[in-house]
Amino acid sequence: MAVTETQVVLLRDSKGGEAEACLQLTRFEPRERLQRAVRMLGICWGLALAAVFVPIVHFILVPGFLVAGVVMAIRRYRQPTEPNGLHGQCPGCQRAVVLRLEAGETLPQWKYCPECNAGLQLLPARIQGTE
Numbered sequence: 357m358a359v360t361e362t363q364v365v366l367l368r369d370s371k372g373g374e375a376e377a378c379l380q381l382t383r384f385e386p387r388e389r390l391q392r393a394v395r396m397l398g399i400c401w402g403l404a405l406a407a408v409f410v411p412i413v414h415f416i417l418v419p420g421f422l423v424a425g426v427v428m429a430i431r432r433y434r435q436p437t438e439p440n441g442l443h444g445q446c447p448g449c450q451r452a453v454v455l456r457l458e459a460g461e462t463l464p465q466w467k468y469c470p471e472c473n474a475g476l477q478l479l480p481a482r483i484q485g486t487e
Contacts, residue, residue, distance in 0.1 A: 359383045360440070364481040365463060369448045369474050376481065377444020379457075381437045393433035400425025435459065448474040 363379045384392065404421035407414050439457035446453050449472035464479045 357385065358388055361437075365442065365444075366479040366481055367444050367447055368477045368479060369446070369469075371448065373447030375445045375447040377442050377478075379442045379478075380440040382440055383437050384435075389433050389436065393429040396432045397425045397429040400428060431460070442478065446471060446474065446476065448472055
């Protein structure tokens with residue numbers, strides 16, 4: 357069964373200001389990861405089957421969907437966690453922000469504050485005593 361976890365991350369703006377935020381993750385067990393991978397493979401191969409009936413472009417679409425299905429299924433199986441979103445306070449404008457993260461995104465990375473449009477760097481939180 358999928359488990360939702362919360363991790364503390366740092367938001368840093370371009371001026372050096374920092375604030376803590378909560379990153380929500382869904383952690384999948386191996387059985388669920390396999391189900392997600394098979395579902396993705398089925399979707400892509402279904403699209404490949406439907407593309408057989410499209411004149412001319414089926415020479416590109418069918419092989420493309422067949423290969424993409426395998427690649428995407430492998431990527432989906434290798435993904436043990438999926439980020440749900442990030443809730444925190446922008447260090448620049450001090451407003452509450454909610455940031456969406458895509459399934460394959462990992463930290464560190466850059467996003468923009470939806471309120472003030474400032475660049476925010478998302479970093480893993482520092483462990484106390486390692487500085």
